[in-house]
Amino acid sequence: MCKFTKDEFVTGCKNLKVDSIKSMRSKFPDMEAEMQNKECFKNLYKWTYKFCLDCENGQRTLPVDVAISLWKLVFSRCEPTLLQDWLEFLEKHPTVKGIPKDTWDMFLNFVEQVGDDLTIYDDTEAWPSLLDDFVEHENDRKNQNVKTD
Amino acid sequence: MSSGLGRSSQNRKDTKMRIRAFPMTMDEKYVNNIWALLKNAIQEIQKKNNSGLSFEELYRNAYTMVLHKHGEKLYTGLRVVVTDHLINKVRDDVLAALNNNFLQTLNSAWNDHQTSMVMIRDILMYMDRVYVQQNNVDNVYNLGLIIFRDQVVRNPIIRDHLQTTLLEMVAKERRGEVVDRGAVKNACQMLMVLGIDSRCVYEEDFERPFLEQSAEFFRMESQKFLAENSASVYIKKVEARINEEAERASHYLDKSTEEPIVKVLEDELIGKHMKTIVEMENSGVVHMLENNKTDDLACMYKLCVRVANGLKTMCNCISKYLREQGKALVVEEGEEAKNAITYIQSLLDLKDRFGHFLHESFSDDKLFKQMISGDFEYFINLNAKSPEYLSLFIDDKLKKGVKGMTEQEIENVLDKSMVLFRYLQEKDVFERYYKHHLARRLLLNKSVSDDSEKNMISKLKTECGCQFTSKLEGMFKDMTVSNTINEEFKLFVQQAQVNLSGVDLTVRVLTTGFWPTQSATPRSSIPSAAQTAFEAFRRFYLAKHSGRQLTLQPQLGSADLHATFYGPKKDEGESSNGASAKNPRKHILQVSTYQMCILMLFNNNREKWTFEEIKNHTDIPERELTRALQSLAVGKLAQRILHKDPKTKEIEAGHIFTVNDQFTSKLFRVRIQMVATNKGEAEPERKETRNKVDEDRKHEIEAALVRIMKARKKLQHNVLIAECTEMLKPRFLPSPVVIKKRIEGLIEREYLARSADDRKVYTYVA
Numbered sequence: 001m002c003k004f005t006k007d008e009f010v011t012g013c014k015n016l017k018v019d020s021i022k023s024m025r026s027k028f029p030d031m032e033a034e035m036q037n038k039e040c041f042k043n044l045y046k047w048t049y050k051f052c053l054d055c056e057n058g059q060r061t062l063p064v065d066v067a068i069s070l071w072k073l074v075f076s077r078c079e080p081t082l083l084q085d086w087l088e089f090l091e092k093h094p095t096v097k098g099i100p101k102d103t104w105d106m107f108l109n110f111v112e113q114v115g116d117d118l119t120i121y122d123d124t125e126a127w128p129s130l131l132d133d134f135v136e137h138e139n140d141r142k143n144q145n146v147k148t149d
Numbered sequence: 150m151s152s153g154l155g156r157s158s159q160n161r162k163d164t165k166m167r168i169r170a171f172p173m174t175m176d177e178k179y180v181n182n183i184w185a186l187l188k189n190a191i192q193e194i195q196k197k198n199n200s201g202l203s204f205e206e207l208y209r210n211a212y213t214m215v216l217h218k219h220g221e222k223l224y225t226g227l228r229v230v231v232t233d234h235l236i237n238k239v240r241d242d243v244l245a246a247l248n249n250n251f252l253q254t255l256n257s258a259w260n261d262h263q264t265s266m267v268m269i270r271d272i273l274m275y276m277d278r279v280y281v282q283q284n285n286v287d288n289v290y291n292l293g294l295i296i297f298r299d300q301v302v303r304n305p306i307i308r309d310h311l312q313t314t315l316l317e318m319v320a321k322e323r324r325g326e327v328v329d330r331g332a333v334k335n336a337c338q339m340l341m342v343l344g345i346d347s348r349c350v351y352e353e354d355f356e357r358p359f360l361e362q363s364a365e366f367f368r369m370e371s372q373k374f375l376a377e378n379s380a381s382v383y384i385k386k387v388e389a390r391i392n393e394e395a396e397r398a399s400h401y402l403d404k405s406t407e408e409p410i411v412k413v414l415e416d417e418l419i420g421k422h423m424k425t426i427v428e429m430e431n432s433g434v435v436h437m438l439e440n441n442k443t444d445d446l447a448c449m450y451k452l453c454v455r456v457a458n459g460l461k462t463m464c465n466c467i468s469k470y471l472r473e474q475g476k477a478l479v480v481e482e483g484e485e486a487k488n489a490i491t492y493i494q495s496l497l498d499l500k501d502r503f504g505h506f507l508h509e510s511f512s513d514d515k516l517f518k519q520m521i522s523g524d525f526e527y528f529i530n531l532n533a534k535s536p537e538y539l540s541l542f543i544d545d546k547l548k549k550g551v552k553g554m555t556e557q558e559i560e561n562v563l564d565k566s567m568v569l570f571r572y573l574q575e576k577d578v579f580e581r582y583y584k585h586h587l588a589r590r591l592l593l594n595k596s597v598s599d600d601s602e603k604n605m606i607s608k609l610k611t612e613c614g615c616q617f618t619s620k621l622e623g624m625f626k627d628m629t630v631s632n633t634i635n636e637e638f639k640l641f642v643q644q645a646q647v648n649l650s651g652v653d654l655t656v657r658v659l660t661t662g663f664w665p666t667q668s669a670t671p672r673s674s675i676p677s678a679a680q681t682a683f684e685a686f687r688r689f690y691l692a693k694h695s696g697r698q699l700t701l702q703p704q705l706g707s708a709d710l711h712a713t714f715y716g717p718k719k720d721e722g723e724s725s726n727g728a729s730a731k732n733p734r735k736h737i738l739q740v741s742t743y744q745m746c747i748l749m750l751f752n753n754n755r756e757k758w759t760f761e762e763i764k765n766h767t768d769i770p771e772r773e774l775t776r777a778l779q780s781l782a783v784g785k786l787a788q789r790i791l792h793k794d795p796k797t798k799e800i801e802a803g804h805i806f807t808v809n810d811q812f813t814s815k816l817f818r819v820r821i822q823m824v825a826t827n828k829g830e831a832e833p834e835r836k837e838t839r840n841k842v843d844e845d846r847k848h849e850i851e852a853a854l855v856r857i858m859k860a861r862k863k864l865q866h867n868v869l870i871a872e873c874t875e876m877l878k879p880r881f882l883p884s885p886v887v888i889k890k891r892i893e894g895l896i897e898r899e900y901l902a903r904s905a906d907d908r909k910v911y912t913y914v915a
Contacts, residue, residue: 060897061897100893100896100897101897102893102896102897102903103893105903106908109908124867124885125866125867125909126866126889126892126903126908126909126910126911128893129886129889129890129893132886132889
């Protein structure tokens, strides 16, 4: 879980042309710029899940608390509007123990396509059921707010 | 003839013979004479004085005129003469008779006209053939018709009067008076003929106003009929009216009027009041259904068939009623669980009732058939216990002691049950209960016959395919094999002199996969004698089939116990002190295995046991223990083997049980019946069954999904859900949400994947 092999590390440094912590740091702006590219970000996002999976112990699903931290991490530069609500929802949800890979991947699609406008979300489409629950939860909450007003 | 033509030998090709026209000229005077002759003749004919005329002479004269190219004069002259006659004589006559024999006068004028025109035409036939053809004018007869039509029949006064007269006669007849039908018929035929090649004269001069008047008349009639406020009276009157009008049209109006007049009737009497009649309180369709008025319903049906939407209106009304009835039978308020037998029987009765209506009143109409099926499907699935109840009903019919039914009757009832089965949405739930009840019948030896059981299974097979029934058949096989094993065991015991502690043992060996799955087998401690006997059997069996495992199922077994009761009978008085071992009564008690465990406890010189103690000693699960004790201690007096203190119906931990030494029974063998099971499962068990069903469904959904994806390789989300639902419909109706969760599960286990280009499409992972 969250481990690099020595080979991976060395190859990575070669590709980045860095040989010290200082040079690594200097590369950061470039790397961040690279992340503005949607495709690159998508790759990084998807890879994050596998990276943090504890394969040695046969883990197939990411525990929900790890997932929450990862989400915060991976979105730290460009936080989507719904992220906070989503993470709150997950924390409160009693039965969710792990996040399947499909849900992790689809969350990015969700953020891109639905953004903060939940009205365009269609739960008869092929979204993971956890996202259906989330949207339903959000809609309920908003309705309650309207009522109390 | 050949002398006139001398060229015949020279020109063989030319074989036509020409007769040259007779070179004769006609002078003016000659023509006028001919015409005068003909004119006179025509007039005589018109006066009906034709007997003195020579047909040949007249024909020849007409022929001559036409031949010499004076056809026009002849034709025009004819027209003038005919017109003259019709205006000055005929019309006047008719007008004179306006208030006196009008119709007869008109009819005879018409007949006379026809007759004379025929004769005139015959004389002038050459003109018809030659002049008329060449100049494209009306032929003689038609000319006569046109003039008659325009000058007589369509003279404004005559026209109106004719219309009024005819309509008045129809109205009279409708009121019940007798009219001269022949006169009307003639008049109508006349109008038809006057249209020459069309029926427009009849239509304009008579039919249209007739239909209008009729519509008005029936509008009023419908109000009158409705005021009587009885649907059955109304429809009968309408039926009578329709027959009457149709007959009228075919008899003395023109036959082609039949269809439009009936249509008017249908519109006014039926179409406009459809809903009112059908829904009439206290006499409409609902009333007819409630009171089994099959004939009235048939009459109403025949009327509704005639109008667009008539059938639908009637069908909807009946559907509503049927759904109400069905719902009332099916709904369970609060705690009271229904008796399964009466529940299903009432549904079957309802189906029979409506089947009778369908056949007798609605002529097996497809729309009604579909409606009935749809309604049954609707309300039978309102109650989630329907599958269980149906299984209990069938169970009752397949058990021994089914009273008062012949084999054929039972067969019929089972067939009807299959019809209800088809309406069930949750057929997998039915399957589970059926297996459970079948197991009970087989193990407790309650089946009326193997044949009727197998018969029922083949019915299910026809409906649902082999998958449903293969396990059931396995159960039968186990029973047969068990019988064989028991024979062998008995032989073995005899020969090897095995000690079974005095227990006469019969064992049934059940293959785990076939029989209904039990939650973990309860570990109950059975009395040592029974235990020893069973161990002997186990050794015997495993010697024959090594590698197998045998687990005793105490909840399914039964036992026959020898019991001796030492106490005095109740009516022998209170002499309980004197140990009256005078007349100990012996009985054989047929009990369940659990009950055996309980009763044997009282052998060990211990008279009192509390509920709690019994539970601890026997390890019987509490629910089962309560039931067993209830049957032994708080049931009918004839079954009360034990006393309970306090004597309440409920059983609680601290209650004390003792043997009822005063027990008596007329029978030597006393069967202790378990608390009635016709009410279906109790809540906790039902929940458990429901959970198992849901578990199974998850697997079935996943299997269906994999099967579909394997075949299609790539499929869109919505299509996949639709196909999956369709595939599982014969078993149950899965919700899209549940299917979606299963898809997710399959994605996680890498059976399916999302397509890279479209996240709404799934692909099969080989």
